Amino acid sequence: MVLQGDSIGQRSETVRRANLSALARDVHSRGTRSRSELGARSGLTRTGIGALVAELSARGLVSEERASPQGTPGRPSVLVQPNSDAAVVLALEIAVDSLAVAVVGFGGRVHYLHRVDRPRDRFSVDETVADLVELARGVRGRPPVRDALIGIGVAVAGITRRADGFVHFAPNLGWRDVPLGARLAEAFGSRVPIAVSNDADLGVLAEHRRGAAVGTDDVLFISGEVGVGGGVIVDGRPLAGAAGYGGEVGHLPVNPAGLACHCGSIGCWETEVGERALLARAGRRPEGGRGEVEAVLRDAAAGVPEAVAALDSIGRWLGFGLAGLINVLNPQLVVLGGLFGRIYPQVGETLRGELDRRALLSRLCMVRVVPAALGVDAPLLGAAELAFEPLLADPAAWMLTPARRPYIQSTDQTRPRWQSQI
Secondary structure, eight states: OHHHHHHHHHHHHHHHHHHHHHHHHHHHHHOSEEHHHHHHHHOOOHHHHHHHHHHHHHTTSEEEEEOOOOSSSSOOOEEEEEOTTTSEEEEEEEOSSEEEEEEEETTSOEEEEEEEEOOTTOOOHHHHHHHHHHHHHTTTTOTTHHHHEEEEEEEESSEEETTTTEEEEETTTTEEEEEHHHHHHHHHTOSSOEEEEEHHHHHHHHHHHHSTTTTOSSEEEEEESSSEEEEEEETTEEOOOTTSOTTOGGGOBOOTTSOBOTTSOBSBHHHHHSHHHHHHHTTSOTTOOHHHHHHHHHHHHTTOHHHHHHHHHHHHHHHHHHHHHHHHHOOSEEEEEHHHHHHHHHHHHHHHHHHHHHSOHHHHTTOEEEEOTTGGGHHHHHHHHHHHHHHHHOHHHHHHSOOOOOSOOOSOOOOOTTOOOO
């Protein structure tokens, strides 16, 4: 009898923790909701919702207030709203041309976001880690980071093992076999978890949770800058592959007679649609960087023939690759991030024409192509969502954890010469 009672108790506790997680996720992702809405979505009773909300409220993660009277009979519903100061995460992004930092609170509120350009001769792991520490130092001592930091999320442009943040290959950074998660934990002296993942995987996470793909369960996210990355959501879940390295669409072979790719192959999709391809076709230095890209976009807007033709070529190759991916994956939505999202108004008609010629009608008739709602910051905000995952997965465990002091040191350090003032 005792054993049976213990088993029932364990099952009951498991259910409670699962319900608490579902409630925390709902409030975090969807924002302020009434108790009745939360009950309708979860299927729980009013009493059950009240007890769960009381737990989250006792730790300060949510607060409650009465809704304004609407002139209808009955008492106004109680609104449950996230407290963005109760738990915050630090998000970092390592891109080829820039580094970024953000402080994001529970419920998705962005307290702070800053991005800095960096030169392309500053790619070493040591320099990158040091620069990230200095960039994060800009938020030291600021509330709510000072008292409520629960995790750090990092987006990196490379093939990354999420389990431990090991970067196997980042061709556009020149990295191979880098234990980035361990290096960052050591550099930060962190007392909170650090999670590292591929930038495109985090871009699709952010767009699915807070951007253009909210409410859509089958999503293909394609982001282009120097490299090209992809993230996939299938039936509401990320498609990671056997080892977690799925989505490397930039290295899909599309042109046997094409150019050499930084990955070591020939004719990868990245060589036809990436930043270097755009610059070369516009008659500019392929390694010219963001400044040259901006010049090409200005020229195209002014009708300069070389720039217009370069964008048209990118649109054709973008449609060529997307047609194959749409045929295989059958998404409801394709979200274009980074450079692709920016140029979509100029290349959308060319892209659609290529899809009409190459994609299977049964797939094409149900898919939409849209620019990313979160713009270039989608991977950074996805890193924040990744850092929130331990809390969302088990709020009960988080509520039992004593408050931890943040990792950021108070001593001043000289900023890198390349970095703008924070």
